[in-house]
Amino acid sequence: MSNIINVNSNSNQYNVCIIGGGITGTALAYFLCKLGERSVAVFEKSYLSSGSTGRCAGGIRQQWSTRSNVRLAMRSVKLFERFKEDVGMDIEYFQGGYLVLSYDEEEAAQFEKNVQMQKEEGLNVEILSPRQVKEKYPYINTDGLLMATFCQTDGHANPHKAVIGYAQAIRRMGGHIYTHTEVKGIDVQAGKVIGVDTSNGYFKCNVVVNAAGPWSRETSEMVGVDLPTESYRHQIIVTEALENFFPMMAISFSGNFYMRQTQHGQFVLGQGDKDEKPGINYNVTFRFEEELISKMVRTFPFLKNVRMMRHWSGMYNMSPDAQPIIGQSDKVKGYYYAVGYSGHGFMVAPAVGEALAELILFGKSLHTDISYLDVKRFENMTIEKEKNVV
Ligand SMILES: Cc1cc2nc3c(=O)[nH]c(=O)nc-3n(C[C@H](O)[C@H](O)[C@H](O)COP(=O)(O)OP(=O)(O)OC[C@H]3O[C@@H](n4cnc5c(N)ncnc54)[C@H](O)[C@@H]3O)c2cc1C
Numbered sequence: 001m002s003n004i005i006n007v008n009s010n011s012n013q014y015n016v017c018i019i020g021g022g023i024t025g026t027a028l029a030y031f032l033c034k035l036g037e038r039s040v041a042v043f044e045k046s047y048l049s050s051g052s053t054g055r056c057a058g059g060i061r062q063q064w065s066t067r068s069n070v071r072l073a074m075r076s077v078k079l080f081e082r083f084k085e086d087v088g089m090d091i092e093y094f095q096g097g098y099l100v101l102s103y104d105e106e107e108a109a110q111f112e113k114n115v116q117m118q119k120e121e122g123l124n125v126e127i128l129s130p131r132q133v134k135e136k137y138p139y140i141n142t143d144g145l146l147m148a149t150f151c152q153t154d155g156h157a158n159p160h161k162a163v164i165g166y167a168q169a170i171r172r173m174g175g176h177i178y179t180h181t182e183v184k185g186i187d188v189q190a191g192k193v194i195g196v197d198t199s200n201g202y203f204k205c206n207v208v209v210n211a212a213g214p215w216s217r218e219t220s221e222m223v224g225v226d227l228p229t230e231s232y233r234h235q236i237i238v239t240e241a242l243e244n245f246f247p248m249m250a251i252s253f254s255g256n257f258y259m260r261q262t263q264h265g266q267f268v269l270g271q272g273d274k275d276e277k278p279g280i281n282y283n284v285t286f287r288f289e290e291e292l293i294s295k296m297v298r299t300f301p302f303l304k305n306v307r308m309m310r311h312w313s314g315m316y317n318m319s320p321d322a323q324p325i326i327g328q329s330d331k332v333k334g335y336y337y338a339v340g341y342s343g344h345g346f347m348v349a350p351a352v353g354e355a356l357a358e359l360i361l362f363g364k365s366l367h368t369d370i371s372y373l374d375v376k377r378f379e380n381m382t383i384e385k386e387k388n389v390v
Contacts, residue, residue: 013204014176015039016360017196019183019219020211021046022053023159023346024338026166026177027353028209030087033173035361040175041205042167043198045182049163051213053346055314057236057258057268058156059249060347061098062123063149065114065387068372069323070121072351075368077153079350088172089165091157092263096247098154099128099137100388101145101299104254108146110387115149125151139302140250156249156260159346186222186335193223193334207360209336214280214315216325216339223332227325228378229340230278231315234270235288238310239303241265250300251390257295258390266309269296272343272390278318284311316343320378322386326352327374328359336360337375343389 016032018025021044032040044050060080062073084090102108111127118125128150130142167177178200186208187195195204212219214231246261259269271292289311297303319325319340329335336359338352345352355365365371 012201014041015205016041016207016209017183017203017205018042018209018211019196020044020051020213021048021163021167021177021179022051022211022213023049023163023166023349024213024352025209025211026163026170027349028211028338028356029170029175029177030166031353031357032360033170033175035357037357037361038174040170041203042170042175042177043181043183043196044177044179045199047179048167048177049160052314052317053159053163053213055236055312056159056346057249057260057270058159058346059098059251059258059260060156061151061154061249061251061344063098063100063114063118063125063151063154063388065110066323066384067117067121068369069386070118070123072348072368072370074121074123075354076348076351079354080155080157083157083162083165083350087165087169089161089168091161091165093155093157094247094263095153095155096249097150097152098249098251099133100149101133101250101252102147102254103144103252105146107254111147111149114388118151123151124153125149139245139300141299141301150248154249158263162346183219183222188223188332191331191333193332207334207336209338209356209360211338213339213345214317216317216337220337220339223329223335225329225331225335227337227339227375228320229317229325231280231317232276232278233281233313234272234276234316234343235284235311235313236268236270237289237292237308239267239269240307240309242267242306253388253390255295255299256390257292257299259296259300267303267306270390271295280315282313284313316341317345318342321384322389324348324352324373325375326356326370327376342386
C-alpha cells in the first residue's frame with residue numbers, strides 16, 4: 001500500500017522529486033521505479049555524478065566497527081553483485097578485497113573485536129599478521145605494521161558508470177532526470193511538501209528527497225529542517241597506468257591513507273586532512289601531494305617512479321558521528337533526506353536507495369533497517385561514533 005497519492009506524470013507534476021543526481025539520488029529513483037513508482041523526477045544542478053560521487057575512490061567495504069553499518073554494507077554488496085544483471089551496466093565491479101592495515105595498538109585491539117562482531121554477522125573476514133601480509137603482498141613494506149584485517153568480498157567499482165547505469169535504467173522504466181536544473185526552493189503548505197521551484201520551472205509533488213550531498217544542509221534549510229552536516233574537502237590523486245597486479249583496496253585509518261588500482265591500471269590514492277576547514281572548496285594543494293606521496297612511497301615502494309597524472313578534490317559531507325543521516329521529517333510531511341555519509345556514501349548507496357524507496361512507498365524499510373540513521377539520534381547523547389573512516 002503506497003503512502004503517496006498517485007498522480008499521472010506530466011512535465012510539471014511528479015509523486016517524488018529527488019534533489020541530487022549523484023549515487024544516492026539515482027539509486028533511490030531506480031528502486032522507486034523498480035517498485036512500481038514511475039512518477040519520479042531527479043533534479044541535478046550540474047551533470048550526473050558531478051558532486052562527490054564522480055570524485056570518489058569507488059571503494060566498497062563491509063568491514064565497519066558498528067553492527068548496523070556492517071549489515072547495511074553487506075546488503076549493498078549483495079546489490080552490487082547483481083548490478084550488471086539487475087541494472088544492466090558493467091560498472092567494473094571487482095571483489096578484490098579490502099586490506100585494512102593497523103599501525104596503532106589501541107586500533108589493533110579494536111580490530112580484533114570488530115572482526116568477531118563482523119563474523120557474527122556472517123562476514124568472511126580474517127586477521128593477518130605482518131608476516132602473512134608480506135607473504136600475500138610482497139610489494140608492501142610492512143615496517144611498523146601491527147596487524148591487518150582482510151575481507152575478500154569487499155571491492156571497488158567505477159562510480160560514474162554506477163550513476164549512468166542507474167540513470168539509464170530509470171529512463172527505461174519511465175522515470176525522469178533533469179540535468180542542469182537547480183532546485184531553488186521547496187514549497188511547503190500547511191506543514192506538507194507540495195512542490196519544488198527550479199531553474200526550469202515549478203513542479204508539483206507529494207514527496208521531496210534531499211540527496212544533495214555537500215549541499216545537504218542548505219537544501220534542508222529550504223524547508224526549515226536542520227540537518228547537522230558539514231562539508232570538508234578531500235583530495236585524491238591518480239597515477240599513470242601500470243599492468244594490473246594490485247587487486248585489493250589497501251586502507252589504514254591509523255596510517256591515514258587508501259589506495260586501489262583501477263581496471264585500467266591507474267592507482268587512485270588519498271588521505272584525510274584533520275586541518276581542513278568546513279566549506280565547499282575544489283582547489284588542490286602541493287602540500288597534499290608532498291605529504292601523501294612521500295608516505296605512500298614508503299609503504300608501497302613500487303610507486304617511486306610512477307608518474308602522477310591527475311589530482312582533484314571532492315567533498316565529504318560529514319555528520320557528528322561519521323554515519324549517514326537518513327529518514328523522513330516529522331516536522332514537514334513528505335520531506336525525506338539521505339545525507340551526511342561522511343566519506344562512505346558510494347558503497348552503501350544501493351542498500352540506502354532500496355531501503356529509502358521502501359520507506360517512502362510502504363512506510364517502512366523491508367530489506368535493511370535504517371531507522372538507526374534518523375536525525376533524531378542526535379537528541380540522544382550516547383551516539384556511537386563510526387571509527388573506521390579515513
Ligand atoms: C576524495 C573522495 C573519496 C571518496 N571515496 C569513497 C569510497 O572509496 N567509497 C565510498 O563509498 N565513498 C567514498 N567517498 C564518499 C562518496 O563520494 C559520497 O559519500 C557519495 O558520493 C555521496 O553521494 P550523493 O549522491 O549523496 O552525493 P553527491 O554525489 O555529491 O550528489 C549530490 C548532487 O546534488 C546536486 N545538488 C546539490 N544541490 C542541488 C540543488 N539545489 N538542485 C539540484 N541539484 C543539487 C549536486 O550537484 C550533486 O551532483 C569519497 C569522497 C571523496 C570526496
